[in-house]
Amino acid sequence: MSYLFASALLFALGVYGVLTRRTAILVFLSIELMLNAANLSLVGFARAFGLEGQVAALMVIAIAAAEVAVGLGLIVAIFRQRESTAVDDLSELRG
Amino acid sequence: MLLLTILFPLLGFALLGLFGKKLKEPLPGVLASALVLASFLLGVGLLAQGGGRFQAEWLPGIPFSLVLDNLSGFMLIIVTGVGFLIHVYAIGYMAGDAGNSRFFAYFNFFIAMMLTLVLADSYPVMFIGWEGVGLASFLLIGFWYQNAQYADSARKAFIVNRIGDLGFLLGMAILWALYGTLSISELKEALEGPLKNPSLLALAGLLLFLGAVGKSAQVPLMVWLPDAMAGPTPVSALIHAATMVTAGVYLIARSSFLYANLPDVSYTIAVIGLLTAAYGALSAFGQNDIKRIVAYSTISQLGYMFLAAGVGAYWVALFHVFTHAFFKALLFLASGSVIHALGGEQDVRKMGGLWKHLPYTRWHGLIGALALGGLPLLSGFWSKDAILTATLTYPFGSLGFYLGALLVAVLTAMYAMRWFVLVFLGEERGHHHHPHEAPAVMLWPNHLLALGSVLAGYLALPHPLPNLLEPFLKPALAEVEAHHPSLGAEWGLIALSGAVALLGLWVGYTFFQRKALPAWYLAFEAWSREGFYMDRVYNALLVNPLKALAEALFYGDGSLLRGYFGLGGTVRTLGQGIARLQTGYLRVYALLFVLGVLVLLGVMRW
Numbered sequence: 001m002s003y004l005f006a007s008a009l010l011f012a013l014g015v016y017g018v019l020t021r022r023t024a025i026l027v028f029l030s031i032e033l034m035l036n037a038a039n040l041s042l043v044g045f046a047r048a049f050g051l052e053g054q055v056a057a058l059m060v061i062a063i064a065a066a067e068v069a070v071g072l073g074l075i076v077a078i079f080r081q082r083e084s085t086a087v088d089d090l091s092e093l094r095g
Numbered sequence: 096m097l098l099l100t101i102l103f104p105l106l107g108f109a110l111l112g113l114f115g116k117k118l119k120e121p122l123p124g125v126l127a128s129a130l131v132l133a134s135f136l137l138g139v140g141l142l143a144q145g146g147g148r149f150q151a152e153w154l155p156g157i158p159f160s161l162v163l164d165n166l167s168g169f170m171l172i173i174v175t176g177v178g179f180l181i182h183v184y185a186i187g188y189m190a191g192d193a194g195n196s197r198f199f200a201y202f203n204f205f206i207a208m209m210l211t212l213v214l215a216d217s218y219p220v221m222f223i224g225w226e227g228v229g230l231a232s233f234l235l236i237g238f239w240y241q242n243a244q245y246a247d248s249a250r251k252a253f254i255v256n257r258i259g260d261l262g263f264l265l266g267m268a269i270l271w272a273l274y275g276t277l278s279i280s281e282l283k284e285a286l287e288g289p290l291k292n293p294s295l296l297a298l299a300g301l302l303l304f305l306g307a308v309g310k311s312a313q314v315p316l317m318v319w320l321p322d323a324m325a326g327p328t329p330v331s332a333l334i335h336a337a338t339m340v341t342a343g344v345y346l347i348a349r350s351s352f353l354y355a356n357l358p359d360v361s362y363t364i365a366v367i368g369l370l371t372a373a374y375g376a377l378s379a380f381g382q383n384d385i386k387r388i389v390a391y392s393t394i395s396q397l398g399y400m401f402l403a404a405g406v407g408a409y410w411v412a413l414f415h416v417f418t419h420a421f422f423k424a425l426l427f428l429a430s431g432s433v434i435h436a437l438g439g440e441q442d443v444r445k446m447g448g449l450w451k452h453l454p455y456t457r458w459h460g461l462i463g464a465l466a467l468g469g470l471p472l473l474s475g476f477w478s479k480d481a482i483l484t485a486t487l488t489y490p491f492g493s494l495g496f497y498l499g500a501l502l503v504a505v506l507t508a509m510y511a512m513r514w515f516v517l518v519f520l521g522e523e524r525g526h527h528h529h530p531h532e533a534p535a536v537m538l539w540p541n542h543l544l545a546l547g548s549v550l551a552g553y554l555a556l557p558h559p560l561p562n563l564l565e566p567f568l569k570p571a572l573a574e575v576e577a578h579h580p581s582l583g584a585e586w587g588l589i590a591l592s593g594a595v596a597l598l599g600l601w602v603g604y605t606f607f608q609r610k611a612l613p614a615w616y617l618a619f620e621a622w623s624r625e626g627f628y629m630d631r632v633y634n635a636l637l638v639n640p641l642k643a644l645a646e647a648l649f650y651g652d653g654s655l656l657r658g659y660f661g662l663g664g665t666v667r668t669l670g671q672g673i674a675r676l677q678t679g680y681l682r683v684y685a686l687l688f689v690l691g692v693l694v695l696l697g698v699m700r701w
Contacts, residue, residue, distance in 0.1 A: 018685050027681075091679030 003044030010037035024075050024085040028068070035064045097149040097161050100138050100171065101210045103130045107203035115196025124186035127199035131182050131206055135175035142168040154219070157277055162216035166571035169413065170213040170345055177337035177420045178206050180540035184428050185329035187537035188435065192327075198238060202333070205231035209338045213345060217278040218267045221346070225263065225310065228339045229256050235334070236326040245325035255319040259309015266302030269295060283352045290356060300353050300360040303346065304367075311343030311397045313371045318630055320394055321378075324386040328431030331386055335393040336424035341416045344397065347404040348413055348572060355407065355573035361491040365405025369499045372398030374627070376506035380513065381623025384441050385430045388514045391626070392467060393423060395507060399482050402500060406492035407575035408485035410568045414555050415482060417564075418474035421547035422466035426514075428541050429459040433518060435537070436530040443514070448523035452530040457519050459541045464515040466548040468508035468603070469596035477552030479504060480592045484557070484585060488577045501595055508599025509606070516607040557589060558582070 010033055017030025039057045046053030079085055107130040115123050141147045146163045153159035163171070182202060189198050208227025215221035230253075237249025271277055273292060274285045290296055307313070312320035320340070324331055334340060347354060347364065354361050375395025382388045396419050403412035434441055436453055450457050466475040483504070486496035532538075555564035558579065580588075606612075612620075625631070676687075 015689055019682055019689070087681040090681065 003047075004041055007037045007041035007044065010034075010040060022086045022088060024078070024087050027087060028071055028075070032064060032068070035060055096137070096141060097147040097163050097214065100134045100141075100175075101161075101207050101214065103134045103137070104203040104207040104210070106130060108200050108207060111196050111200035111203065115200055118196060120190065120195060121186055123196040123199040124182065124189070127203045128179060128182040128186065130203060131175055131179045134206070134210065135172070135179055138163070138168065138171040138175060142172070148216075156275075157217060157219050159220055160216040160278060161211075161214040161220070162280065163214060164571045165567050166348065166413070167213050169417070169568060170341075171210060173341075173417055173420050174206065174209050174213060174337050177424050177544070178209075178333060180543055181329050181333050181337070181424060181428070184332075184431070184537050184540040185327075187534050188329050188431055189327060194238065198235075198327070201231055201234045201238070202329075205235065205333060205338065209342070212342055216280055218263075218270070219277055221279075221349075222260075222263060222267070225260065225306070225342065228342065229253060229260070229310075232256075232323070232330075232334055232339055235330040236323050238326050238330065242325075248319075248322040248325035252319040252323050255316050256309045259306045259316055262302040262305025262309070266299045266306065269299035269302065273299070279349060286352050286356060293357075296353070297357050297360050300350070300357045301363065303350060303353075304360065304364055307343030307346045307401075308367065309343075310346075311340050311401070312394050313343070313367050313398065313401060314374055317371060317374065317394050318626075318633055321382075321387050321390045321626065324384065324390050328386065328427060328434060331390070332424045332427035332431070335390065335427060337420045340393060340397055341400070341420070344400045344404060344412050344416055347401070348409045351404075351409045351573035351575075354404070355575050358491055361405050361407060363405070365402050365486075365491060365496060368398045368401030368403075368405050369496055369503070370398070371395070372402060372503045373499065373506075374398070376503050376510060378623050378626045379510040380506075381620040381625070383443055383624070385433060385443050385446070385514070385518060386427065386441060388443070388510065389423070389426045389430060392426075392507070392510065395503065396423065396467075399479065399500065399503070402496060403482045403485055406486050406496065407489040408482070408492075408577070409572045409575070410555075410565050411478070411481045411485045413568060414564055415478040417554065418466070418478040418548075418551045421544050421551050422463050422473075422475055425459055425541060425544040425548050426463035426467060428537070428544065429456050429463055430518075432456040432459070432533040432537055432541070435533055443517040445525040446518045447521040448519075449530060450519045453519075453532050455532060455538050456541070459545050460515055460519055462545045462548050464511040465600070468511035468600050469504055469592070470600060471593040471596065472552075474548050474550065474552035476593065476596060477556065479507075479596075480557065480589050481555065483592050484580075484588050485577070487588070488580060490575060490577070501592065504592060505595055505599040505602075508596050509603035512600055512603030513607045516604060520608065558585060 014030045014032075014034030014037060017033060018027055021027050021030060039060050042053040042057040042060070044053075046057070075085055078090065082089065104127075107127050111118075111123050111127060118126070141163055142165075146165070146168065148163070149161040151159045182199075185198070185202065189195055192198065205228060208224045208231055210224070211227060212221055212224025215224060233249045233253040236252050237246045240246050240249075267277055270282065273295060274282055276282060276285070309316045320335075323334060326334075354364070372395045375391045375393070375398055379388050379391035379395065382391060396415070400412045400415050400419070403409075403415060432453065433446065433449060433456060436449070436456070437446065440446065462473070466473040469476045469479045483497060483500050486492040486500055487494065555562045559582065579585075622628070
């Protein structure tokens with residue numbers, strides 16, 4: 001049960017980070033935090049009910065790695081273009 | 096080759112329309128005139144070689160076919176010949192007008208369309224020309240378009256003509272349904288046998304005639320023609336004398352193979368013709384505009400032509416078209432010279448006494464008026480007399496037609512003299528400045544037209560004198576058996592019509608020379624001035640109800656539109672509101688996402 005509380009706390013910290021940070025890198029880090037919170041709860045559930053949850057956690061780690069590779073590539077490209085990684089500068093797609 | 100006769104003026108239209116503005120003043124007129132002359136010469140040359148044909152695949156089943164036979168050749172000569180003289184005259188008349196090149200572009204377009212109409216060997220092709228001259232007349236009548244009243248006149252001419260055109264279209268549809276072809280020569284062959292469906296065919300004939308009624312301003316569609324005087328005078332001359340209004344007569348003559356088989360329809364045509372002749376003549380008395388007098392006389396003379404075509408004397412109708420082209424063009428162009436001399440004055444009440452000021456135009460006016468009035472030995476006499484005789488000798492005629500036409504002849508002579516007397520004789524009334532004779536470029540066409548007005552009648556003299564026209568036109572027209580009266584009777588009729596014309600001229604001359612006119616005449620004149628209130632009748636019966644209907648529909652349309660605008664506006668505001676949510680800030684999206692998830696979780700809990 002306490003694993004789940006820790007996981008919820010981590011997740012809330014991640015959401016807070018995503019909403020408040022201006023730099024794309026830190027937004028990214030916060031997303032990783034949320035993913036890890038999810039992993040933590042998955043592992044916690046695995047402990048309680050069986051091993052399938054751990055497989056899901058491994059999956060999440062793999063996807064997160066791929067996402068980071070793509071996301072960092074994007075951030076580097078944007079930085080080259082604009083010399084900035086602040087997400088608020090990227091609002092051209094507004095309606 | 097035949098196509099070239101149409102292409103020459105069409106080329107002029109294109110050139111003047113595109114580059115006319117760059118040409119210096121007399122050049123557009125000279126170019127336009129030269130192209131019409133080229134058409135004329137080419138047409139005469141082709142006719143001398145025995146005619147010609149042109150055919151091109153066009154719509155399935157309806158080839159674009161032109162034919163130059165004696166009938167269309169005859170018309171071509173009138174259209175381009177008289178048209179050329181009017182073009183030359185217009186060089187002088189339209190000198191200095193801001194729209195000079197535009198005017199000649201329209202003029203050439205008019206001639207091209209008229210030639211299409213005349214040369215067509217199928218009704219759809221004729222219809223192209225038919226509509227083309229309608230369009231050209233609209234453009235020319237409203238030439239001075241900045242004057243709202245003139246523009247209205249142009250619209251009136253166009254709209255009234257549309258009514259007739261509907262008849263033309265429906266008539267074509269019936270012919271197509273009956274025979275599966277609209278080629279005139281094929282229809283002619285098809286009609287040689289016994290008639291398939293006489294009553295339907297008669298309807299087709301009537302509908303085609305309705306088209307002719309519109310174009311030729313016959314009762315009851317005559318209201319547009321007097322108003323068509325709004326355009327420059329050469330336009331009036333071109334429309335009235337040589338081209339557009341005679342298209343109706345030409346249509347009847349071209350379709351003579353049809354009408355010769357339809358006695359009832361022919362009788363109707365003759366009745367309408369006589370009615371129109373009388374109406375036009377009576378209305379001409381009250382007019383005060385120098386050109387409107389001549390315009391009503393055109394209506395009346397066209398009535399004569401339809402009378403002749405109605406009784407079956409198609410060649411006589413064309414004979415009158417021919418002589419009328421000369422003296423009517425002369426009358427209009429002489430009127431134009433008078434207007435020119437008086438600096439734009441058109442009211443005959445302010446003219447008079449021009450005899451000593453206009454040494455040439457006075458003779459043009461006199462010859463034109465006398466030819467119109469039917470003075471013996473002038474052209475108008477011969478053709479009018481031929482019509483009078485035809486009402487007795489041709490199968491669809493009768494004594495009633497003869498007497499009616501004779502009465503109209505007296506009236507014609509009288510109002511022709513009224514025109515002449517008011518303009519040229521008597522004391523001077525209200526000249527603004529010293530009147531001056533027209534320049535040579537305007538005088539020479541009139542000299543030639545005056546010559547034609549005197550001599551044109553000698554083309555077809557009554558029996559036993561030589562008649563060149565009848566055998567010339569006969570192969571192209573339907574055979575209608577006319578019984579020839581004895582020589583004495585025929586010349587008796589001629590003497591009678593000559594005497595009647597002289598009487599009319601004399602009465603008209605003395606009557607209108609008088610200072611004081613009797614009260615009954617003034618009352619009649621007031622009626623006549625308004626064309627017997629036909630315009631008002633039309634306004635009350637047709638125009639105003641239709642206008643009210645149109646306004647109601649317009650209002651309905653407007654509310655419908657307003658409704659749609661309202662709906663569109665609401666959707667737009669809504670869209671704008673929603674669009675504002677889309678800020679482009681990533682973190683706002685993330686916040687919304689989180690809030691959405693929280694709401695969803697809350698909903699699921701609940």
